[in-house]
Structures are given as C-alpha cells and as structure tokens.
Amino acid sequence: MKNVTVTMEDSVAEWARLEAARRNTSVSRLIGEMLAEKMRHDDAYERAMNEWLSRDRFWTSDGSPYPTREETHERGVR
Template identity: 80%
Template sequence: MKNVTVTMEDSVAEWVRLEAARRNTSVSRLVGEMLAEKMRHDDAYERAMQDWLSRERTWQTDGQSYPSRSESAT
C-alpha cells in the first residue's frame, strides 16, 4: 500500500467525508476503492475494444454507403 496526498476542492472533500461516513469507511479507503473500480472499468473497456478490433471482419462492402434507416426498413 502507498500513501498519497490528494488535493481537491472543499466541496469535494466535504462530499467524500460524508459519503465515507455513510458507508462506514474511511475517506482513504473510499477513494482507494473508487480508483480501483475506475481502473477495472477502464481495463475491461480496453480489453473489449482490443478484442473487437482484432476480430476478422466478416462483412464486406462494395464501396457504397450504407442504406439509410428508412431504406433498410423496407
């Protein structure tokens, strides 16, 4: 574990203190959990994007633009 100093606006500090109290945890633990969740979310998004980009494309186009929504509904 690393200790860090975080600078934030007074209103944000007040909110995080209240939120930590509501969750019966410390500000430090709450901020750490929020950052860990953000990291997991970003990592999952990056993996999904890389998976999508690495897929072999099965659709082909002859260079024409896609049909409009009204054209494709018929």
Template identity: 75%
Template sequence: MKNVTVTMEDSVADWARMEAARRNTSVSRLIGEMLAEKMRHDDAYERAMREALEFKSIGKSDGRYPSREAINDRSLDRQSP
C-alpha cells in the same frame, strides 16, 4: 500500500467525508476503492475494444459492400426453390 496526498475542492472533500461515513469507511479507503473500480472498468473497456477491433467476420468476402439494388432485389425472393 502507498500513502498519497490528494488535493481537492472543499465541497468535494465534504462530500467524500459524508460518503465515507455513510459507507462506514475512511476517506482514504473510499478514494482507493473508487480508483480501483475506475481502473478495472478502464481495463475491461480496453480489452473489449481490442477484441472488437480484432474481430474477423465469418465467411469470405471480397471486401465490397453489396449495392442497394442487390440488397433490395425482391426477384430473388420470388424464385421457387
């Protein structure tokens, strides 16, 4: 483990001391746990974003969107099978 010095506003330090006491831990451990959670959250977000950007649609497409007319063409719905 590494020791670091953190500079913060007095009001933030007061909150951190009270929050650490409420959780029955030290301010140092509280900050370390908060940063570790932030790191896990950011890593999960980055992974999900990468997977979403790599997503390939199922089926074939010529890359063009259908026209409004084609989407709303109700005559296809009226044809019997």
C-alpha cells in the same frame, strides 16, 4: 500500500467525508476503492475494445458493398 496526498475542492472533500461516513469507512479507503473500481472498469473496456478490433471483418472499405441486413444478422435462408 502507498500513501499519497490528494488536493480537492472543499465541496468535494465534504462530499467524500459524508460518503465515507455513510459507507462506514475512511476517506482514504473510499478514494482507494473508487480508483480501483475505475481501473477495473477501464481495463475491462480496453479488453473489450481490443477484442472487437481484432475480429475478422467480412466487409471492407475497398468499395465493396456493405453486407445485407440478413447477412449482418445471420437471418439469411439456410
């Protein structure tokens, strides 16, 4: 584990102390858990975005028409 110093406004520090007490933990652990959750969220978002961007597109910006509603939702007659 790494120790760091964090500077924050008094009102934020007071909220952090109250929130940590409510969760029965320390301010240090509370901040560490909040940052870890933010990291997991951002990593998941980045993975989802990369997956979306790597998908094959069936329409292009070369002037061809956009797909129909049925094609987009795969509701066409089969």
